[in-house]
Amino acid sequence: MHVEAFFSSGDGWAMPWVLDVELVESLRFGPPADRTDLEVAIALTQLLYGDFVSHGTDGQRRHLDDGNVPIVIKAHRAVLERLTLEPPAWPFRTFEGPRGFGTYWRDNGMRGSWQARRDCIEQILGPTRDALEELQELEYERRFTNGPSGSFKNxxxxxxxxxxxxxxxxxxxxxxxxxxxxxxxxxxxxxxxxxxxxxxxxxxxxxxxxxxxxxxxxxxxxxxxxxxxxxxxxxxxxxxxxxxxxxxxxxxxxxxxxxxxxxxxxxxxxxxxxxxxxxxxxxxxxxxxxxxxxxxxxxxxxxxxxxxxxxxxxxxxxxxxxxxxxxxxxxxxxxxxxxxxxxxxxxxxxxxxxxxxxxxxxxxxxxxxxxxxxxxxx
Structure with missing residues (x-):
């Protein structure tokens, strides 16, 4: 699943990215019909990781804005919990403002250090990314083993x-x-x-x-x-x-x-x-x-x-x-x-x-x- 799937329009630099809010909010209750929670979690993690790293370094192209970052974070948390993974603890909820990443790095000695800001995002989202990659590897291996048929229900x-x-x-x-x-x-x-x-x-x-x-x-x-x-x-x-x-x-x-x-x-x-x-x-x-x-x-x-x-x-x-x-x-x-x-x-x-x-x-x-x-x- 690609990050672009969460947006209703946008083709890179030519058009602005418009978050499909209805789709993202629906992820809190389950994945789309043709996707799995694992695929959704990986894509949401990539979206959040890429946008916050971009904002904390070159400040260039981002998919999200301050208004819809909390929506994505809530969806991300819900999908991870369905996968029984521990959601990341966010010390900020937006890019700027009183609860923003910018304020956080200025208050925590990261002024003038892009590497410190990248390390900050790695500390928050790195464990989630690693856990999802491990699950992805297990899913890949399961295709070549004779595991139980069907899925766990109750x-x-x-x-x-x-x-x-x-x-x-x-x-x-x-x-x-x-x-x-x-x-x-x-x-x-x-x-x-x-x-x-x-x-x-x-x-x-x-x-x-x-x-x-x-x-x-x-x-x-x-x-x-x-x-x-x-x-x-x-x-x-x-x-x-x-x-x-x-x-x-x-x-x-x-x-x-x-x-x-x-x-x-x-x-x-x-x-x-x-x-x-x-x-x-x-x-x-x-x-x-x-x-x-x-x-x-x-x-x-x-x-x-x-x-x-x-x-x-x-x-x-x-x-x-x-x-x-x-x-x-x-x-x-x-x-x-x-x-x-x-x-x-x-x-x-x-x-x-x-x-x-x-x-x-x-x-x-x-x-x-x-x-x-x-x-x-x-």
């Missing part, structure tokens, strides 16, 4: 009561709505950060939505307890305790968040008998990690119900199970579908996590998994 997870009932409210925009038992589950709809979803970012979301004013440690404890309540299987509970213990270590809050009981899809055609229909065989993932390298990692803990049916209890009250090949076939077929969609799927047998070395098995697994999916270096 997470419905951690139901601790009746199963939520979900409808497709708007098929054009793919908007879903929970029409029953919304109070039993959590819904995360914030933009997915470029480098996955960390425990710290989950805490920020939880604090804003469910515990305003809480400090980070209190909110983290409350969120962990709420997530843990959604688990009723001892092997699943062990898995979550083992992973989440890493949050307490140095840098632990910046690890990918372990999200339990995530609804992958909703099948409204389940038979009244309680048995699954033949349409969708797995409605919920046991655990999901959204990793720094943009991988979506599914972790399943398989109890006997995944591959067998209970027999009547014997005279001692003990229940055995009979293997059901159809259940196993449905499970591995769903795994194939997820892998083809770009997910990684890892399975644990519930039995192995009840063994004395179950916790160590999990520790070794998570150490290897996190090393494999660390944030890429550019």
């Amino acid at each position: 997470l419905i997870f951690a139901a601790d009561g009746a199963k939520p009932q979900i409808v497709l409210r708007d098929a054009v925009n793919n908007d879903v709505e929970i029409v029953r038992h919304a109070d039993t589950c959590l819904v995360f709809t914030d933009p997915l950060p470029p480098h996955g979803l960390t425990w710290r970012q989950m805490i920020v979301w939880w604090t804003r939505r469910h515990q305003p004013g809480a400090d980070e440690k209190s909110a983290a404890d409350s969120l962990y307890r709420r997530l843990y309540r959604s688990l009723d299987s001892p092997p699943e509970q062990l898995l979550m305790r083992t992973y989440c213990a890493r949050y307490a270590k140095e840098g632990g809050f910046d690890l990918p968040a372990l999200i339990p009981q995530v609804y992958l899809h909703y099948d409204p055609y389940t038979r009244r008998s309680g048995k699954q229909s033949g349409a969708l065989h797995r409605q919920r993932m046991d655990f999901l990690l959204l990793a720094p390298d943009r991988s979506r990692i599914v972790i399943e803990v398989d109890g006997v119900q995944h591959y067998g049916r209970p027999n009547p209890a014997d005279e001692k009250g003990q229940v055995t199970h009979t293997a059901v090949p159809r259940l196993y076939a449905e499970m591995v077929a769903e795994d194939r579908r997820l892998r083809l969609a770009g997910y990684e799927v890892y399975r644990f047998g519930g039995w192995e996590l009840t063994e004395p070395d179950g916790e160590q098995v999990l520790q070794d697994f998570f150490t290897g998994l996190l090393a494999r999916h660390r944030k890429p270096t550019l």
